[in-house]
Amino acid sequence: xxxxxxxxxxxxxxxxxxxxxxxxxxxxxxxxxxxxxxxxxxxxxxxxxxxxxxxxxxxxxxxxxxxxxxxxxxxxxxxxxxxxxxxxxxxxxxxxxxxxxxxxxxxxxxxxxxxxxxxxxxxxxxxxxxxxxxxxxxxxxxxxxxxxxxxxxxxxxxxxxxxxxxxxxxxxxxxxxxxxxxxxxxxxxxxxxxxxxxxxxxxxxxxxxxxxxxxxxxxxxxxxxxxxx
Numbered sequence: 765x766x767x768x769x770x771x772x773x774x775x776x777x778x779x780x781x782x783x784x785x786x787x788x789x790x791x792x793x794x795x796x797x798x799x800x801x802x803x804x805x806x807x808x809x810x811x812x813x814x815x816x817x818x819x820x821x822x823x824x825x826x827x828x829x830x831x832x833x834x835x836x837x838x839x840x841x842x843x844x845x846x847x848x849x850x851x852x853x854x855x856x857x858x859x860x861x862x863x864x865x866x867x868x869x870x871x872x873x874x875x876x877x878x879x880x881x882x883x884x885x886x887x888x889x890x891x892x893x894x895x896x897x898x899x900x901x902x903x904x905x906x907x908x909x910x911x912x913x914x915x916x917x918x919x920x921x922x923x924x925x926x927x928x929x930x931x932x933x934x935x936x937x938x939x940x941x942x943x944x945x946x947x948x949x950x951x952x953x954x955x956x957x958x959x960x961x962x963x964x965x966x967x968x969x970x971x972x973x974x975x976x977x978x979x980x981x982x983x984x985x986x987x988x989x990x991x992x993x
Contacts, residue, residue, distance in 0.1 A: 766821060766836065773837040774823045781841075786830055792838030798845055800880050805873035807848055808865065811840065815862030826853045826868060833864070844868070846875040 790796075795812040802808055813822070813835060823834040828847050833840045848868035857864050 769837045770821050774834045777832060777834055777839050781832060788843055789839055789841050792835055792840060794835060794840050800845065800876060801884060805870055807844055807846055807868045807870060811864040813862050813864050817862065819857060822864065824855045826850045831866060847871045
């Protein structure tokens with residue numbers, strides 16, 4: 765039944781083509797692709813066909829300017845991008861994928877070569893730009909991950925003066941920004957050898973002028989002999 769329908773569709777398509785009625789069509793919605801770069805001087809046409817479809821339901825007719833393929837009673841007719849030698853063209857079908865590959869040598873091997881080279885260079889440029897964009901995106905994600913990790917660990921960016929966000933560092937920063945320096949007068953009590961502040965001077969450049977003396981400890985013990993020199 766399918767073979768009968770195939771013969772009827774093929775005969776009808778060939779009669780129309782003999783009358784000069786050449787119209788592009790893809791009745792079976794087949795996926796196809798032209799390629800002039802893979803094999804210079806040739807036009808390659810790859811048609812995606814189901815692997816389990818019988819080859820008896822495929823009829824190929826190649827002409828110098830177009831190709832007509834009847835697949836399971838559905839017509840695929842395409843205008844070729846360059847004039848080809850129909851008598852030297854071949855049609856092969858893959859046993860693994862079922863794809864049909866038409867290999868058609870050009871009448872002029874240099875036809876379309878300028879456009880093909882330009883298209884190839886353009887694709888290479890776009891590919892490189894896409895790779896560079898992908899690389900920058902990965903680096904940006906890595907930097908963002910490192911920044912979030914540093915924030916979780918209490919560390920600010922490298923450009924900040926104060927790395928640690930602890931309370932002590934915040935207090936030290938505020939004191940330094942306000943006075944320019946940190947005073948520790950009176951931190952140690954005089955009884956423990958600390959510095960005694962006797963007067964206050966004027967503040968200059970964030971420093972405090974003071975005069976200090978160290979408290980001398982006098983030991984009064986008559987029972988002990990005087991020290992020897």
